[in-house]
Amino acid sequence: MNDSAADIRNKPIRRVVIAGGGTAGWMAAAALSRTLGKVLDITLVESEEIGTVGVGEATIPTLVTFHRLLDIKEQEYMSAVKGTIKLGISFENWLQKGHRYIHSFGMSGKDHWSAGFQHFWQRGRELGIAGGYEDYCFELKAALQDKFAHLPRGGINYAYHMDASLYARFLRTLSQNAGAKRVEGKIVEVETDLESGYITALKLADGSLIEGDLFIDCTGFRALLIGKTLNVGFEDWSHWLFNDSALATQTTAVRDAVPYTRAIAGTAGWQWRIPLQHRVGNGIVYSSRYISDDEARQEFLSSLEGEMIKEPWPVRFRPGQRLKSWYKNCVALGLAGSFIEPLESTTIHLIQRGIVHLLRMFPQVISEPEVDQYNAQLASELEHVRDFVVLHYTLTERRDTPYWRAIAQMDIPPSLRHRIELFRETGSVYRVPDELFAENSWIQVMMGQGVMPKRHHPTADVMSREDLVRFLDEIKRTVDSQVNGLPSHQAYIDQYCPGPREPAPAGAA
DSSP states (O other): OOHHHHHHHTOOOOEEEEEOOHHHHHHHHHHHHHHHTTTOEEEEEEOTTSOOOOOOOBOOTHHHHHHHHTTOOHHHHHHHTTOEEEOEEEEESSSSTTOEEEEESSOOSOOBTTBOHHHHHHHHHHHTOOOOGGGGOHHHHHHHTTBOOOOGGGOSOOEEEOOHHHHHHHHHHHHHHTTOEEEEOOEEEEEEOTTTOOEEEEEETTSOEEEOSEEEEOOGGGOIIIIIITOOOEEEOTTTOOOOEEEEEEEOOOSOOOSSEEEEEOSSEEEEEEEOSSOEEEEEEEOTTTSOHHHHHHHHHHHOOSOBSSOOEEEEOOOEEESOSEETTEEEOGGGTEEOOGGGOOHHHHHHHHHHHHHHTOOSSOOHHHHHHHHHHHHHHHHHHHHHHHHHHHTOOOOSSHHHHHHHTOOOOHHHHHHHHHHHHHSOOOOOTTOSSOHHHHHHHHHHTTOOOSOOOTHHHHSOHHHHHHHHHHHHHHHHHHHHTOOBHHHHHHHHOOOOOOOOOTTOO
16 A cells, blocks of 8 residues: 555545435534534535435434434424324234234333333233233324324324425525535546545536545435445345335325334335324325336325326336445445335434434544444344334235235244244243343334244233232323323424425415
8 A cells, every 4th residue: 555545544534525415414414513613624415406206204213312412402403394293003904804913113111121111911811801912002093083292201103294406505505504514416437546545525517626535425315425426335125115105295284194114024025104293294105116116106196095296207226235335435325225115214213323323423533443343333224124014014914916926935034033922922021131122112013913832921911810900000191191181183293393484475465
């Protein structure tokens, strides 16, 4: 290695260049500027000519934490993005046609240190003294009754539905106020150092150069930096996740906004419905191997409620992950680094995790041990999310179309097979420390899709029948009392965070 290559590899990180805007780019800009803005020069390059996917409108509770870390005021944010509350996801037609269950963000019942609540509930079911599993989860019961309110001491777990384009605009203002710079321009070339292979600058269509020390690739599926320039390969997961296409649109609301996302299984995929204050986000995710684009479009349009606001736009994708999320002096975030279909609303979370890990180990100079650790953490988290999404498919009992029959024959990752078999045999959930989905998430989805444990933990047998009745009834009464005290979700949103009023049409009185 000659001196110039050594110099660029040991150069202190002072200039960070973010390639691409959208949710990923502006989340990165906001986090970096709000935490390290005083010691870094942060520039984001985006072009108005290049659109964003713009469908990441449902989130999970980790975004609440992310916003708190960045000192983002919730009411201000929710009003700006015309947001609503999300307590979970309603899965419809997944086990069988006509069946529904909700994967909520709450805890169910009370655990004992030696065994989870599901063991006590299962013994109660065997004795005929327990209600449905949903009776013991506050957030789930609130979702079923379309209710919500903030409670003292974080007494309710929730996430958001939001307008993705408005979110990017909100973060842009936040970032620029914290010192980040935005450059309008189309990237036509990514310049690299001949010796080290490090990226040195982005060349724009007007001939200007944006130089940097660390580059963050937020160019979406194009992966202009990490893929096309640095040639980092991609691990394809389409043998586990069959869907490769989507159509999205927006419709007018025909009813009050519910506090959950709807995921409705169809012929060769599923549809989402995400209620916002001013409209509803809709989409269909499908496999082009099992349904044509025209057939998917017809299935989608025939099911829509309300008037269509925008012509549906297509999205093509390949599920999987980059072999490395960080390579040389380039970090890939969002769709440039990985994509797992939006069934469990994890896209924004994975952007967030990439940003948080980057901030925690932000380098003075880039070192291989740090890069390796970053890649290992991201890869592990992605695989856990992948397994959780695949879980919904592998547990279906549907065999009514070639798509569902093919899924029934699918060989699943060994890590996922172990989790399912462990729960089916023992009622216990194997969970890796720090992974995204908690035990109750695994339990709700597995039981929601028909996996009932054969046995319960002996700890549940220690409690007498009478004590178990009191234990279960007390939890149920507490849940019912809390839910009964909540206002409707729509009424709460109208009072708490109403979005800016839409401008009146031209000529209106």
